[in-house]
Amino acid sequence: MSESLPPTRPRIPGSGLAKGLAVTLRTMTKKTVTAQYPDVQPELPPRSRGVIGLFEENCTVCMLCARECPDWCIYIDSHKETVPAAVEGGRERSRNVLDRFAIDFSLCMYCGICIEVCPFDALFWSPEFEYAETDIHELTHERDKLREWMWTVPAPPALDPGAEEPKEVAAARKAADKLAAAQAAEAAEAAAAQQAAAEQAAAQADQAAGPAEAAGPSEGAAPSNPTGPTGPTGPTGPTGPSDPTPNSGPEGGQS
Amino acid sequence: MNDALDVAVRLVVVFVVFLVLPLVVGQTEHKVMAHMQGRLGPMYAGGFHGWAQLVADGVKFAQKEDIVPAAADRRIFQLAPAVALLPYLLVLVVIPIGPSEGAVGQVVDAGIFFVLAVMGVGVLGSLMAGWASANKFSLLGGLRTAAQLLAYELPMLLAAASVAMAAGTVSLPGILNAFHWWWLPWQIVGALVFFVAGLAELQRPPFDMPVADSEIIFGAYTEYTGLRFALFLLAEYAGIVVLCGLTTVLFLGGWHGPWGADGLGWVWTLLKTAVLAFVVIWLRVSYPRLREDQLQKLAWTTLIPLALAQIALTGIVKVAIS
Amino acid sequence: MSATLAQAALTAPQGFLSPNGVEIAFLLVGIATLGAAVMTVTTRQLVHAALWLVVALGGLAVEYLLLTAEFIAWVQVLIYVGSIVVLLLFGLMLTKAPIGRSPDADSGNRWVALAVAVAAAGTLVWVVVDAFRTSWIDLDGPAQGSTKVSGEILFRHWVLPFEALSVLLLAALVGAIVLSRKSAPDDAPGDAPAAAPRETESR
Numbered sequence: 001m002s003e004s005l006p007p008t009r010p011r012i013p014g015s016g017l018a019k020g021l022a023v024t025l026r027t028m029t030k031k032t033v034t035a036q037y038p039d040v041q042p043e044l045p046p047r048s049r050g051v052i053g054l055f056e057e058n059c060t061v062c063m064l065c066a067r068e069c070p071d072w073c074i075y076i077d078s079h080k081e082t083v084p085a086a087v088e089g090g091r092e093r094s095r096n097v098l099d100r101f102a103i104d105f106s107l108c109m110y111c112g113i114c115i116e117v118c119p120f121d122a123l124f125w126s127p128e129f130e131y132a133e134t135d136i137h138e139l140t141h142e143r144d145k146l147r148e149w150m151w152t153v154p155a156p157p158a159l160d161p162g163a164e165e166p167k168e169v170a171a172a173r174k175a176a177d178k179l180a181a182a183q184a185a186e187a188a189e190a191a192a193a194q195q196a197a198a199e200q201a202a203a204q205a206d207q208a209a210g211p212a213e214a215a216g217p218s219e220g221a222a223p224s225n226p227t228g229p230t231g232p233t234g235p236t237g238p239t240g241p242s243d244p245t246p247n248s249g250p251e252g253g254q255s
Numbered sequence: 256m257n258d259a260l261d262v263a264v265r266l267v268v269v270f271v272v273f274l275v276l277p278l279v280v281g282q283t284e285h286k287v288m289a290h291m292q293g294r295l296g297p298m299y300a301g302g303f304h305g306w307a308q309l310v311a312d313g314v315k316f317a318q319k320e321d322i323v324p325a326a327a328d329r330r331i332f333q334l335a336p337a338v339a340l341l342p343y344l345l346v347l348v349v350i351p352i353g354p355s356e357g358a359v360g361q362v363v364d365a366g367i368f369f370v371l372a373v374m375g376v377g378v379l380g381s382l383m384a385g386w387a388s389a390n391k392f393s394l395l396g397g398l399r400t401a402a403q404l405l406a407y408e409l410p411m412l413l414a415a416a417s418v419a420m421a422a423g424t425v426s427l428p429g430i431l432n433a434f435h436w437w438w439l440p441w442q443i444v445g446a447l448v449f450f451v452a453g454l455a456e457l458q459r460p461p462f463d464m465p466v467a468d469s470e471i472i473f474g475a476y477t478e479y480t481g482l483r484f485a486l487f488l489l490a491e492y493a494g495i496v497v498l499c500g501l502t503t504v505l506f507l508g509g510w511h512g513p514w515g516a517d518g519l520g521w522v523w524t525l526l527k528t529a530v531l532a533f534v535v536i537w538l539r540v541s542y543p544r545l546r547e548d549q550l551q552k553l554a555w556t557t558l559i560p561l562a563l564a565q566i567a568l569t570g571i572v573k574v575a576i577s
Numbered sequence: 578m579s580a581t582l583a584q585a586a587l588t589a590p591q592g593f594l595s596p597n598g599v600e601i602a603f604l605l606v607g608i609a610t611l612g613a614a615v616m617t618v619t620t621r622q623l624v625h626a627a628l629w630l631v632v633a634l635g636g637l638a639v640e641y642l643l644l645t646a647e648f649i650a651w652v653q654v655l656i657y658v659g660s661i662v663v664l665l666l667f668g669l670m671l672t673k674a675p676i677g678r679s680p681d682a683d684s685g686n687r688w689v690a691l692a693v694a695v696a697a698a699g700t701l702v703w704v705v706v707d708a709f710r711t712s713w714i715d716l717d718g719p720a721q722g723s724t725k726v727s728g729e730i731l732f733r734h735w736v737l738p739f740e741a742l743s744v745l746l747l748a749a750l751v752g753a754i755v756l757s758r759k760s761a762p763d764d765a766p767g768d769a770p771a772a773a774p775r776e777t778e779s780r
Contacts, residue, residue, distance in 0.1 A: 030293065364723055424724075
């Protein structure tokens with residue numbers, strides 16, 4: 001290697017030694033990277049996987065988390081309860097009641113699959129990590145402890161600039177748009193009907209008017225309508241009316 | 256009576272310096288090495304940035320059980336740390352730190368020879384430890400120590416002889432009295448040779464083959480624990496102090512400085528010694544360990560010819576001046 | 578031992594019955610040195626012998642110091658303790674000297690050795706006593722063994738023996754190098770390829 005170097009640039013003897021000294025000296029003047037952990041808490045990145053919190057109210061004991069867990073560290077016990085009918089003469093409903101929900105963190109490998117699969121957002125990541133125990137059995141966190149972790153779950157971090165819009169927001173927006181469009185269409189129909197009624201009344205008053213005249217104003221009324229609904233729906237207004245109403249059914253179910 | 260008091264005070268001062276300066280160097284090494292590696296080093300002992308870490312270490316060592324291996328040569332095993340440590344204490348007595356008569360523990364006529372002779376005795380401690388431990392790693396460490404000492408004693412002596420020639424005396428205060436600033440460029444090669452050979456004699460990295468922990472655990476000190484091990488460590492750091500002080504006195508002009516040489520000469524000596532100690536630590540952090548054959552090659556094919564060339568240069572200049 | 582006796586003989590005319598502190602110290606160190614020397618040759622443990630030798634040589638250095646020959650004392654320590662003994666220990670460790678007694682460290686011709694030693698000691702003592710019978714070293718005056726004095730004596734009065742000695746040592750050195758270099762190809766042809774790379778490496 002040293003033989004290939006001389007043609008490119010002449011090496012000063014000892015330059016390598018000097019370079020080594022320079023590196024260490026430069027490092028000495030820089031800030032150290034030591035984390036003074038017990039004294040100073042670490043600044044964890046967003047979405048840190050410290051411990052899993054349980055939001056009990058959302059849990060329906062569907063057992064998806066326990067089934068998907070790769071190392072079977074989630075224990076769920078439950079029983080069914082019968083709820084009396086809500087209205088007189090209605091049907092009785094059965095409901096799952098959670099008896100035990102425990103995660104054994106001595107087995108957990110922090111893959112986060114349980115949180116991913118939970119259909120009702122009952123499990124959350126918390127960045128807390130200081131729950132080491134001297135007895136391994138203590139690492140099985142029961143329901144109340146998992147609930148305690150819930151209070152340490154931070155608000156979801158802000159999206160990166162230019163990130164894709166979250167599915168929930170997109171769906172909600174779509175639903176809102178649809179609602180607005182439906183309202184606009186209703187309003188337009190109502191307006192058209194009103195106008196038609198008014199024209200009909202006028203035509204009846206005229207008596208002399210032919211059937212061709214009656215069709216003309218009703219068609220001309222539709223383009224004039226958009227100016228009315230744009231107010232409440234905002235910029236999406238123009239697209240709203242163009243949406244065919246039959247489509248709203250399936251899309252609403254999708255969201 | 257007054258004389259006895261004077262001697263006692265001097266000895267006490269030297270002893271205190273002997274106990275304090277190595278600890279200061281050790282603590283500096285902790286901190287400097289840590290920061291050069293992007294770490295903080297000790298932070299807890301003593302409260303403020305771990306200033307008392309070595310005190311805590313000393314307490315820890317004192318509490319440890321003193322173990323002598325069953326197969327070891329008991330008496331020599333126990334004697335070795337003292338043999339390693341005491342010579343440095345003796346050397347410290349003769350190093351002058353200031354221009355006045357009172358700034359040296361004891362004026363010795365043949366100071367250079369005294370210092371080098373006594374420092375050579377110190378290495379005997381490592382050899383005794385290496386042999387008496389009845390451990391193959393210790394034995395290897397002792398062998399390497401001996402080989403290294405034999406190789407590096409000569410260039411050290413030759414470099415020191417060059418200064419003695421320049422000054423026309425072998426007494427340390429005498430050399431300092433004869434010092435002029437232009438000796439610095441004149442004797443620079445000798446200074447480098449002396450410092451490098453001294454580092455090798457102290458077995459400091461990058462010349463720490465005799466204690467290479469990745470190969471032979473801790474060389475001659477493998478079997479030691481507790482206070483005796485602490486004494487060996489103390490000997491290493493006392494050795495750094497002595498080597499840096501000696502290099503300062505012989506090559507860097509000791510208490511001579513651009514200003515304030517009369518009253519503040521000792522400050523200059525301490526300052527130069529501290530800078531050299533920093534360099535010792537710096538070298539430890541920066542360079543990997545030299546292999547055994549590289550060690551020998553450096554001594555015999557580089558340092559000794561350089562030292563001889565320095566002596567020749569010194570002789571030529573000396574004759575040209577006179 | 579010889580030095581002790583000589584000193585004892587010298588002190589006699591000056592007041593043998595009231596020795597001063599330095600003389601007493603000299604005598605005690607001499608006895609200790611003698612003891613260490615005896616231990617060196619009688620101990621059955623090889624490394625102990627080397628370490629007793631250190632004590633003996635150190636004792637000699639102290640004797641030089643007491644005679645104000647400071648330079649000689651430190652050179653004694655530097656050369657003998659710092660180099661010769663280290664070389665000895667190196668050799669002992671290289672041959673893996675055992676801890677404890679070496680059964681083969683006992684020579685069969687003990688009595689012959691003792692006779693030779695006594696004869697040599699007697700000769701030396703007689704020579705020293707005869708040579709310095711009337712001279713007296715004044716320890717209180719200017720040091721007669723200081724570096725300056727030693728240097729002047731060495732390079733003014735004894736420069737020819739000094740140079741002859743250095744030539745002799747140089748010849749020994751060259752001889753050693755020649756011997757060690759020649760032996761490699763002579764040994765066996767099979768050794769040559771093994772020796773060749775080592776030589777190039779050392780260059």
